Amino acid sequence: MAANPSTRSAVSLHGLALGDAFGSQFFALANYRSFPDRTPPAGPWEWTDDTQMACCVHRVLADHGVIDQDRLAASFAARYEPHRGYGAAMVRMLPLVHGGGDWRALSAELFEGRGSWGNGAAMRVAPLGAWFADDLTEVVRQAVLSAEVTHAHPEGVAGAVAVAVAAATVATEPGLPAEGFLDRIAEHVPPGMVRDGIAEARRLLAVDDPGLAARTLGNGSRISAQDTVPFTLWVTARERHDFEAAMWTTAAVGGDIDTTCAIVGGIIASSGHADRLPAEWRRRCEPLPDWAGVPPLDR
Numbered sequence: 327m328a329a330n331p332s333t334r335s336a337v338s339l340h341g342l343a344l345g346d347a348f349g350s351q352f353f354a355l356a357n358y359r360s361f362p363d364r365t366p367p368a369g370p371w372e373w374t375d376d377t378q379m380a381c382c383v384h385r386v387l388a389d390h391g392v393i394d395q396d397r398l399a400a401s402f403a404a405r406y407e408p409h410r411g412y413g414a415a416m417v418r419m420l421p422l423v424h425g426g427g428d429w430r431a432l433s434a435e436l437f438e439g440r441g442s443w444g445n446g447a448a449m450r451v452a453p454l455g456a457w458f459a460d461d462l463t464e465v466v467r468q469a470v471l472s473a474e475v476t477h478a479h480p481e482g483v484a485g486a487v488a489v490a491v492a493a494a495t496v497a498t499e500p501g502l503p504a505e506g507f508l509d510r511i512a513e514h515v516p517p518g519m520v521r522d523g524i525a526e527a528r529r530l531l532a533v534d535d536p537g538l539a540a541r542t543l544g545n546g547s548r549i550s551a552q553d554t555v556p557f558t559l560w561v562t563a564r565e566r567h568d569f570e571a572a573m574w575t576t577a578a579v580g581g582d583i584d585t586t587c588a589i590v591g592g593i594i595a596s597s598g599h600a601d602r603l604p605a606e607w608r609r610r611c612e613p614l615p616d617w618a619g620v621p622p623l624d625r
């Protein structure tokens with residue numbers, strides 16, 4: 327591994343933001359016309375809540391070396407920006423946390439006491455996987471901590487574990503074949519719908535049809551972890567050595583495109599190779615906020 331934990335996490339964050347910002351362009355229906363020839367949408371591309379919350383994760387790691395849940399909850403609340411497209415649960419919860427509410431109680435109360443199984447813990451966690459990549463046990467432990475702050479349901483947590491392990495595996499085992507890549511992830515994900523989805527993604531690896539894969543695995547349109555994460559891992563397993571190709575494949579199937587592209591972008595960029603992020607795309611993308619403490623990439 328060439329890069330140190332902080333650098334790997336920073337590059338992953340850049341890839342996550344690039345995917346988020348790229349994917350968010352496709353909410354404007356007119357942009358779908360650019361699909362046939364894969365012409366990138368005209369800039370500037372603004373990123374969304376996925377990137378804002380991932381910046382919080384990275385910053386807590388940079389300041390404390392581990393996930394301190396109280397500080398992460400406080401950071402999510404302090405950096406809440408309504409125009410970034412947060413899900414309804416976060417729109418309600420984060421201002422309450424900022425006002426002094428107890429995140430443990432508020433997170434547990436969501437969805438009539440089941441806790442959220444949304445994809446929000448998965449969408450922000452790739453940089454954490456890159457950070458702890460040398461120790462998969464620690465990747466899992468820290469991913470769980472980062473998820474629980476907002477996603478108390480086991481599927482919401484499992485989605486974060488899967489994405490974090492995927493990011494770590496990209497960093498440490500770049501030569502794995504697609505099957506081995508998904509096996510490595512599934513080894514660390516607790517039983518449930520997310521893990522079942524990863525097993526299904528493995529069965530579909532030979533299917534050369536992203537639309538069919540997305541219809542089987544989900545594309546995030548239900549916003550749940552289990553409807554979002556398996557397809558992103560199917561794409562990543564097949565195309566993690568080509569950032570642009572993976573982004574187009576992910577966007578083409580629709581669904582929660584900013585989040586699916588953020589997940590795929592963050593995982594792929596966990597390799598630490600900033601030069602594999604397309605320069606023209608980076609020029610169109612909104613820069614990361616100064617408070618994230620991440621140096622800008624060369625433009």
Ligand SMILES: [Mg+2]
Nearest residue numbers: 374375376584
């Ligand atoms: Mg978003």
